[in-house]
Amino acid sequence: MLGVMHLAQxxxxxxxxxxxxxxxxxxxxxxxPVNTLADTSPGFVWRMKESEDDPTATLTHAYGDHLLVNLSxxxxxxxxxxxxxxxxxxxxxxxxxxxxxxxxxxxLVMWWIPEGRLPTVAEGMRRLExxxxxxxxxxxxxxxxxxxxxxxxxxxxAADARK
Amino acid sequence: xxxxxxxxxxxxxxxxxxxLYDVVAASGGEVGRGEAAESAGISRTLAGHHLxxxxxxxxxxxxxxxxxxRGPGSGRPAKVYRRAGGERSVSLPPRDYQTLASVxxxxxxxxxxxxxAERAARRAGRRLAGPRGDEPVEAVLRERGYEPYAEGDxxxxxxxxxxxxxxxxxxxxxxMNLALCxxxxxxLGDDPERARLDPRPGECCVSLSKTNED
Numbered sequence: 398m399l400g401v402m403h404l405a406q407x408x409x410x411x412x413x414x415x416x417x418x419x420x421x422x423x424x425x426x427x428x429x430p431v432n433t434l435a436d437t438s439p440g441f442v443w444r445m446k447e448s449e450d451d452p453t454a455t456l457t458h459a460y461g462d463h464l465l466v467n468l469s470x471x472x473x474x475x476x477x478x479x480x481x482x483x484x485x486x487x488x489x490x491x492x493x494x495x496x497x498x499x500x501x502x503x504x505l506v507m508w509w510i511p512e513g514r515l516p517t518v519a520e521g522m523r524r525l526e527x528x529x530x531x532x533x534x535x536x537x538x539x540x541x542x543x544x545x546x547x548x549x550x551x552x553x554x555a556a557d558a559r560k
Numbered sequence: 561x562x563x564x565x566x567x568x569x570x571x572x573x574x575x576x577x578x579x580l581y582d583v584v585a586a587s588g589g590e591v592g593r594g595e596a597a598e599s600a601g602i603s604r605t606l607a608g609h610h611l612x613x614x615x616x617x618x619x620x621x622x623x624x625x626x627x628x629x630r631g632p633g634s635g636r637p638a639k640v641y642r643r644a645g646g647e648r649s650v651s652l653p654p655r656d657y658q659t660l661a662s663v664x665x666x667x668x669x670x671x672x673x674x675x676x677a678e679r680a681a682r683r684a685g686r687r688l689a690g691p692r693g694d695e696p697v698e699a700v701l702r703e704r705g706y707e708p709y710a711e712g713d714x715x716x717x718x719x720x721x722x723x724x725x726x727x728x729x730x731x732x733x734x735x736m737n738l739a740l741c742x743x744x745x746x747x748l749g750d751d752p753e754r755a756r757l758d759p760r761p762g763e764c765c766v767s768l769s770k771t772n773e774d
Contacts, residue, residue, distance in 0.1 A: 479761040482730035487759045490731045499672045541728055 401512040402546035403442055404471045407521030408505040411498040412463040416455060424496045428453045431489055435469065438484065440476020443515060444469035458518050465497075468521055474507070474543055503528050506537050509549035565648045568617040576602060577610045581643075584611075584620055588709070588718050590640040592625065611641050618644055647724065658724060665729045674732055681736040685743020697750055697768065701741075706764055717764035726765070734765040741766050 414420040429452040435441055445468040447454040456466045471477040480486060506525040510516055524537040533542035535549055572578045583599040584591045597607035614620040621644045624637040668677045692700050698715060701708045707718035720726055726733040734757065742752035745768075758767035 482726075482734070483759045483761045483765070485759075487731065487734060487765065488757050491735055491757070493731075494672070494674070501670065 402509040402549055403512050403514075404474055404477060404507055404546075405469070405510045405516040405521065406471065406477060406505060406507045407466065407468045407516070407518070407525060409460075409467075409525065410465040410493070410496075410504065411500060412465055413496055413498055415463065421496055423492075425453050427489055428455075431486055434484055434486060435480055438476065438480040440472040441480070442470040442472060445515075445518070456518065460518075460522060466518060466521075468516060468518055470510070470516065474540070474545075477507070478540065503539060505539065507539065507543070508536055509544075509546045564618075566650050568619055568648055569650055571613060571617050571619065574610070576600060576606070577614060580607060580610050581614055581619060584641050585643045586707075587642075588707075590623065590625065590642045592638050592640050596641065608639070615641065618646060619648070620644055661725055662728055665725055665732055669729055669732055674735060677732060678735050678739040681739040682743035682746075685740040685745075686747035687743075688740075689744045689747025692748060694749060697745055697748055697754075700744060700748065708768075710770070713770055714758070715768040715770055716758070716760075717766060720764045734759065737764070738766050741768070 412421065416425060432444070432452055435444060445456060447456050456468070458464070458466050460466065469477075471480075481490070503525065506521065506528045508516075508524055527534070528537040528539070531537075533539050533544075535544040538544050572581060579600045580596050583596050593604055593608045593611065596611060597604040600607060611620065612622070615622045620641045622639055622641050625640045626637045627635050668674065688704075689700065698708050701717065705719055705721045708715050709718060710716075720737070722733050722737060726737070738755060738757050741755040745754055746752045750771075754768045754771070755766050756769075757765055759765040
């Protein structure tokens with residue numbers, strides 16, 4: 398069986414203040430339009446939501462306070478790239494220093510998953526950890542050093558079937 | 561490798577091939593043989609021959625577009641051409657500014673020196689505009705390789721002159737590009753606020769408002 402692979406991504410940001418602080422008001426206001434933009438972008442597959450009703454609710458997790466976590470799935474690296482850097486989302490990224498602490502560590506990790514499978518925050522955090530410790534690999538990579546889905550080591554059988 | 565680039569670019573010395581390349585590049589998308597032939601003022605067969613040469617050299621890419629009419633007699637899918645994504649450059653003697661630029665962009669990112677980089681880019685834009693006096697910004701942008709074109713009430717730009725770098729450090733490079741464009745406008749005695757970030761897949765991240773003067 399020739400398995401279609403999708404791209405999972407997790408990114409984290411360390412907030413400068415709690416979400417309800419006035420410093421973050423402009424950011425909170427942008428959550429709904431930016432998430433709607435993601436949801437309607439070509440190649441968007443899925444994103445983990447905290448709430449179906451409240452678009453400003455961010456993911457709750459056990460990885461520390463003031464840590465914003467995003468987890469989503471895309472059809473391809475190019476579709477995620479175009480959303481992140483070739484849409485109005487770029488303008489939000491430009492303002493990241495207003496809301497997030499600067500970090501020298503990688504804050505975004507990507508990996509390939511079989512179509513239809515949904516990643517978990519724990520899985521993404523493990524992969525981010527791996528990226529930080531060992532550098533990019535087919536199991537945990539970045540835009541700058543990416544691997545295509547045929548190199549996804551987690552599914553050697555699928556990789557064989559593709560070429 | 562640069563030998564290949566030189567061979568590819570040398571193909572454009574032929575004026576017919578050059579004009580076919582320009583027609584395809586300026587379209588911003590796919591152009592059929594017939595359309596390209598008509599724009600270049602040559603026969604369809606000759607256009608096809610030269611377009612295929614440009615594909616062979618990697619300057620263009622070709623694909624097939626299904627005919628609009630369906631059913632018997634609608635014919636085979638039409639061959640279409642678009643500009644290839646790769647870059648070609650030749651420098652004699654050999655120079656490599658890309659590697660250094662990439663290293664420096666990485667350092668700016670590491671230092672979190674985006675704002676300083678944007679200010680420097682704005683100054684660079686003003687300097688570049690310096691000798692151009694009162695020329696319209698569109699002419700200056702065209703000459704700098706941005707390939708501006710009008711769309712609605714905006715002046716958009718088809719080509720990103722910093723493409724490879726913007727893939728590596730999109731937020732930094734796009735912010736610097738915006739600052740550079742604003743500096744250019746300022747240096748030309750124009751309103752820097754005409755330029756704003758307006759990203760779209762496959763194009764430059766900046767667009768300009770049209771002037772109301774003309």
